[in-house]
Amino acid sequence: MTTPVNxxxxxxxxxxxxxxxxxxxxxxxxxxxxxxxPAAAGVVVRALRWLGPPAAALAVFAxxxxxxxxxxxEAFEGMWRSAFGDGDAFGETLLRTVPLxxxxxxxxxxxxxxxxxxxxxxxxxxxxxxxxAMAMVLDGSLPSAPTLVLMALxxxxxxxxxxxxxxxxxxxxxxxxxxxxxxxxxxxAILLAWLVFEPWKDxxxxxxxxxxxxxxxxxxxxxxxxxxxxGVLLVAVVPVVLWLVLRYTPWGFKLRVVGGxxxxxxxxxxxxxxxxxxxxxxxxxxxxxxxxxxVAGVEGRLRPDMLVGFGYIGFLAxxxxxxxxxxAIGASAAxxxxxxxxxxxxxxxxxxxxxxxxxxxxxxxxxxxxxQKESKETRAPSVALRVGLRRSAARAxxxxxxxGVAVATGEALDAEGARA
Amino acid sequence: MNVESxxxxxxxxxxxxxxPTLGEVIAERSGVVNLGTEGSMLCGALAAYAVGIxxxxxxxxxxxxxxxxxxxxxxxxYVVLARGANQLATGLVVSFLGLGLTSLFGQDYVGRGxxxxxxxxVPLLSELPFLGRVLFQHDPLTYLxxxxxxxxxxxxxxxxxxVRLRAAGExxxxxxxxxxxxxxxxxxxxxxxxxLAGLGGAQLATAFTRNWSxxxxxxxxxxxxxxxxxxAWDPLRAIAGAYxxxxxxxxxxxxxxxxxSLSPFLLQAFPYVVVILVLALLSSRRLGAAPEAxxxxxxxRAA
Numbered sequence: 001m002t003t004p005v006n007x008x009x010x011x012x013x014x015x016x017x018x019x020x021x022x023x024x025x026x027x028x029x030x031x032x033x034x035x036x037x038p039a040a041a042g043v044v045v046r047a048l049r050w051l052g053p054p055a056a057a058l059a060v061f062a063x064x065x066x067x068x069x070x071x072x073x074e075a076f077e078g079m080w081r082s083a084f085g086d087g088d089a090f091g092e093t094l095l096r097t098v099p100l101x102x103x104x105x106x107x108x109x110x111x112x113x114x115x116x117x118x119x120x121x122x123x124x125x126x127x128x129x130x131x132x133a134m135a136m137v138l139d140g141s142l143p144s145a146p147t148l149v150l151m152a153l154x155x156x157x158x159x160x161x162x163x164x165x166x167x168x169x170x171x172x173x174x175x176x177x178x179x180x181x182x183x184x185x186x187x188x189a190i191l192l193a194w195l196v197f198e199p200w201k202d203x204x205x206x207x208x209x210x211x212x213x214x215x216x217x218x219x220x221x222x223x224x225x226x227x228x229x230x231g232v233l234l235v236a237v238v239p240v241v242l243w244l245v246l247r248y249t250p251w252g253f254k255l256r257v258v259g260g261x262x263x264x265x266x267x268x269x270x271x272x273x274x275x276x277x278x279x280x281x282x283x284x285x286x287x288x289x290x291x292x293x294x295v296a297g298v299e300g301r302l303r304p305d306m307l308v309g310f311g312y313i314g315f316l317a318x319x320x321x322x323x324x325x326x327x328a329i330g331a332s333a334a335x336x337x338x339x340x341x342x343x344x345x346x347x348x349x350x351x352x353x354x355x356x357x358x359x360x361x362x363x364x365x366x367x368x369x370x371x372q373k374e375s376k377e378t379r380a381p382s383v384a385l386r387v388g389l390r391r392s393a394a395r396a397x398x399x400x401x402x403x404g405v406a407v408a409t410g411e412a413l414d415a416e417g418a419r420a
Numbered sequence: 421m422n423v424e425s426x427x428x429x430x431x432x433x434x435x436x437x438x439x440p441t442l443g444e445v446i447a448e449r450s451g452v453v454n455l456g457t458e459g460s461m462l463c464g465a466l467a468a469y470a471v472g473i474x475x476x477x478x479x480x481x482x483x484x485x486x487x488x489x490x491x492x493x494x495x496x497x498y499v500v501l502a503r504g505a506n507q508l509a510t511g512l513v514v515s516f517l518g519l520g521l522t523s524l525f526g527q528d529y530v531g532r533g534x535x536x537x538x539x540x541x542v543p544l545l546s547e548l549p550f551l552g553r554v555l556f557q558h559d560p561l562t563y564l565x566x567x568x569x570x571x572x573x574x575x576x577x578x579x580x581x582x583v584r585l586r587a588a589g590e591x592x593x594x595x596x597x598x599x600x601x602x603x604x605x606x607x608x609x610x611x612x613x614x615x616l617a618g619l620g621g622a623q624l625a626t627a628f629t630r631n632w633s634x635x636x637x638x639x640x641x642x643x644x645x646x647x648x649x650x651x652a653w654d655p656l657r658a659i660a661g662a663y664x665x666x667x668x669x670x671x672x673x674x675x676x677x678x679x680x681s682l683s684p685f686l687l688q689a690f691p692y693v694v695v696i697l698v699l700a701l702l703s704s705r706r707l708g709a710a711p712e713a714x715x716x717x718x719x720x721r722a723a
Contacts, residue, residue, distance in 0.1 A: 064521070064524060068524060068525060116508050116509075118508075118512060169696075169700050169703075172700075173700045173701070173703045173704050174703045174704040174707055175699050175700050175703035176649070176703070178455070178508050179642065179645060179646045179649075179699070180696060180699070180700075182455075182639070182642045183639065183642065183643065183646065183692055183695060183696050184696070185639075186638070186639045186689075186692050187689055187692050187693070187696075190685055190686075190688050190689045190692075191685075191689070193685050194683055194685030194686060197685065198683055198685065312512070312516055315509075315512060316513065316516070319509050319513075351524060351527070352523045352524060352526075352527040352634075353523075354519065354520055354523030354524070354634060355520060355523055355524035356520070357516055357517070357519055357520030357523065358517060358520035358521055358523075358524055359520075360516065360520070361513050361514070361516040361517035361520055362517065364513045364516075365495070365499055365510070365513055365514070365517065368499055368503070368505035368506070368509060368510055368513065369498070369499040369502075369503035369505055370503075
């Protein structure tokens with residue numbers, strides 16, 4: 001199975017040197033290339049890497065606030081109060097974490113296969129639409145638990161279909177999935193607006209259009225305070241299940257191989273297109289679940305501007321957590337706190353709520369730009385993404401990756417064969 | 421149905437999509453995908469609108485839009501080229517930054533009237549029947565966009581800078597061998613592309629809609645990135661791509677105005693559906709024409 005190595009195009013001298021590094025990244029976890037540093041210095045470097053980017057982002061954001069004529073201290077205090085000030089504030093942050101996390105996981109799973117799903121926004125909305133549709137079809141004919149399960153399944157199916165469009169276009173026509181999933185977000189928003197303003201409009205809604213309210217058994221029970229619903233528990237469940245699947249199942253491993261290098265995976269006999277499509281679909285289903293939780297747990301109905309921006313913030317969260325399902329929890333919670341802090345910004349400083357997007361984008365830019373200097377140490381999930389993080393094309397060696405992953409794939413398939 | 425007004429609307433509306441498409445063609449020819457085009461457009465639109473209001477001179481506004489678009493693109497270029505971050509992710513984050521910045525600084529300008537760029541009728545030609553209204557009764561930036569497309573086409577093919585730019589996108593190693601830094605070439609190309617996107621935003625805010633609202637570009641920057649593939653990275657075909665989108669938009673607006681039985685919301689989806697379908701049909705044929713360094717990005721292989 002290692003023969004493809006010989007078929008790889010000629011590799012020039014510096015590339016040859018890089019082969020071992022790429023192999024080690026794709027097969028095992030990356031070795032610590034800073035080996036020479038004493039442990040204490042390593043801790044400081046690590047702490048700086050975690051704290052540096054957010055601190056830099058906060059500083060630049062403060063500068064923008066000053067330019068706008070607002071007091072940064074007041075603004076930050078307002079943000080803190082509305083995100084963590086009291087139990088209700090904390091509950092709100094928790095609630096916002098749910099759809100954010102689901103959108104982040106919708107990015108993370110395809111990223112394992114080297115695909116860019118930027119369609120979390122649309123997939124969230126489709127999930128909400130699917131859940132609402134199911135509730136309307138059932139119309140209270142079933143008890144609460146089966147109703148909610150069916151609503152969740154409908155939401156997941158709708159999100160799955162929406163993501164599968166982008167994934168399918170990639171497989172069948174070669175259309176880049178980043179662009180198709182982005183454009184599908186606009187279609188999803190238009191679809192939602194159409195449903196809410198026309199066929200599903202609540203006749204009682206006058207000024208603002210919304211759909212009919214979900215009642216009784218169609219709503220998730222509140223478990224804490226006034227608003228925190230049962231679905232919040234999934235914040236702990238879904239990422240762990242996903243992590244186990246991606247790490248310990250053959251399917252999860254195959255995804256990593258495809259993400260490592262599609263060409264090598266193809267030569268090793270994996271169905272690259274099908275695996276990518278499945279990864280997109282699973283991501284879409286998770287986002288769909290997020291949409292269902294929002295409509296059944298928080299909104300209780302469809303509104304035209306529900307969940308605006310959450311798909312994009314979820315994308316940021318996934319990158320912040322380096323596409324790791326467990327790290328996505330922390331990243332989503334942090335960005336959810338910033339998002340909720342936006343309300344405080346509005347109240348305390350009279351700024352527009354969208355202004356917090358600046359802070360989130362700055363944090364991500366700082367993280368993207370800050371850590372790549374040390375990209376030899378960082379552990380991104382796949383070679384494709386790792387190679388994408390390199391400084392210039394002249395230094396990126398796809399050929400080396402082909403060789404490296406072909407070796408990895410060969411070993412793994414041999415191992416699987418031995419087990420069977 | 422009034423074909424004349426649909427086509428005139430397509431040309432007027434196509435300008436704000438032609439500029440970013442041209443900008444993206446230039447950036448991608450050098451080997452860099454810039455999804456931050458949407459952010460450049462938003463910042464360009466707000467900068468043009470705000471400066472236009474504050475100074476009362478729309479042309480100063482246009483200049484400000486150009487600069488704002490270029491600055492946003494420089495953020496993308498720096499993070500991608502100097503820091504080695506992923507291109508698609510960085511671009512999206514830059515767009516998000518643009519959305520946030522324009523939300524922060526734009527809230528005071530919502531609903532304020534601007535001194536608009538006035539239409540300039542081309543002497544004699546504008547009096548032609550049919551063609552006069554379709555082609556020769558527009559704002560100056562619209563005429564300039566066509567000139568810019570031809571200029572970009574000529575520059576890419578015939579000038580030393582154009583050859584260098586294409587080399588950066590095809591074989592950066594070769595460029596290094598000849599003593600030119602591919603990174604510098606790409607930085608300039610991305611910045612120039614952002615300036616064009618800013619110009620597109622400026623035209624949108626000060627000449628086409630003559631209004632500012634949050635997120636007013638409605639994905640035009642992303643559509644421009646898609647249309648670049650449609651145009652096979654050719655500035656002249658970018659004109660066709662831009663008018664394809666704006667033509668679909670003008671058609672649906674005309675249908676709305678005439679009051680069809682179709683819902684206005686579904687009509688609104690029409691231009692996006694057209695772009696997705698056309699790209700789906702053409703992608704497999706077009707990707708072979710992609711600059712070498714770029715296909716690595718699209719296939720998730722390298723930056």
